[in-house]
Amino acid sequence: MTASCPKYRRILLKLSGEALMGAQEAGIDPAVLLRFAEAIHDIVSDGVQVGLVIGGGNIFRGAGLAAAGMDRVKGDQMGMLATVMNALAMQDALQRLGSEARVMSALPVAGVCEGFSRDQALRHLDQGRVVLFAAGTGNPFFTTDSAASLRAIEIGADILFKATQVDGVYTDDPQTNPKAERFDRLSYDEALARKLMVMDATALVMCRDHDMPLMVFNIHQPGNLMRAVCGEPVGTLVLRDTTE
Numbered sequence: 001m002t003a004s005c006p007k008y009r010r011i012l013l014k015l016s017g018e019a020l021m022g023a024q025e026a027g028i029d030p031a032v033l034l035r036f037a038e039a040i041h042d043i044v045s046d047g048v049q050v051g052l053v054i055g056g057g058n059i060f061r062g063a064g065l066a067a068a069g070m071d072r073v074k075g076d077q078m079g080m081l082a083t084v085m086n087a088l089a090m091q092d093a094l095q096r097l098g099s100e101a102r103v104m105s106a107l108p109v110a111g112v113c114e115g116f117s118r119d120q121a122l123r124h125l126d127q128g129r130v131v132l133f134a135a136g137t138g139n140p141f142f143t144t145d146s147a148a149s150l151r152a153i154e155i156g157a158d159i160l161f162k163a164t165q166v167d168g169v170y171t172d173d174p175q176t177n178p179k180a181e182r183f184d185r186l187s188y189d190e191a192l193a194r195k196l197m198v199m200d201a202t203a204l205v206m207c208r209d210h211d212m213p214l215m216v217f218n219i220h221q222p223g224n225l226m227r228a229v230c231g232e233p234v235g236t237l238v239l240r241d242t243t244e
């Protein structure tokens with residue numbers, strides 16, 4: 001650890017539900033879950049306060065259920081409950097490693113986890129507990145990217161980390177277009193104007209308007225979370241103003 005590391009005091013980490021699947025078609029791969037939990041445990045041990053939002057795409061997505069004929073709001077409620085399951089799995093993994101962790105759900109799931117309270121979340125964070133923000137925003141028609149941007153702003157995170165399967169934001173899909181180029185830095189306005197696959201527009205606008213920096217990086221590369229927390233340029237940095 002260098003003298004300036006960790007660079008950030010408090011972060012909000014967004015993990016997609018799909019990241020938990022590993023090579024499986026759905027659900028949670030316990031080995032992958034443990035690997036992510038270890039990476040989070042390491043940065044918490046270095047004194048970083050961590051808020052965590054995990055998606056639900058490895059279980060249910062409302063849009064997919066609606067496409068199959070289900071009422072969209074019901075589908076989104078199922079998607080939000082899926083994020084609660086993922087959060088409980090991560091809480092368990094973190095606690096097995098010795099990190100204290102609390103799940104706070106935007107929908108009441110009494111007896112299973114706490115309801116979301118911003119003040120209580122700040123108390124948990126100050127005491128070194130990982131706070132898992134579950135059930136997204138609690139509203140249908142939103143995504144967990146929007147929930148992550150909202151919670152990052154609410155808890156006063158220094159930065160939002162979006163952990164993905166690729167090492168940043170590209171001009172096009174790098175898996176299908178070999179000429180796609182990666183951005184080191186990018187403004188929210190450019191991401192919106194070029195419809196780049198960073199986060200959904202609601203989440204991007206929230207971050208832009210509240211001046212929340214975003215780092216998009218590959219979580220599957222070992223050591224990357226620690227490097228990101230130390231301020232290393234492991235991915236694409238998205239800012240309101242890239243001249244800053």
Ligand code: UDP
Nearest residue numbers: 017055056057062076079136137142143144
């Ligand atoms: N969801 C929702 N409101 C929210 C967040 C999520 O209704 O504020 C639902 C929505 O159906 C979404 C699902 O939960 O598809 C899972 O979240 P998401 O698709 O963001 O998960 P990820 O792609 O990150 O795994």
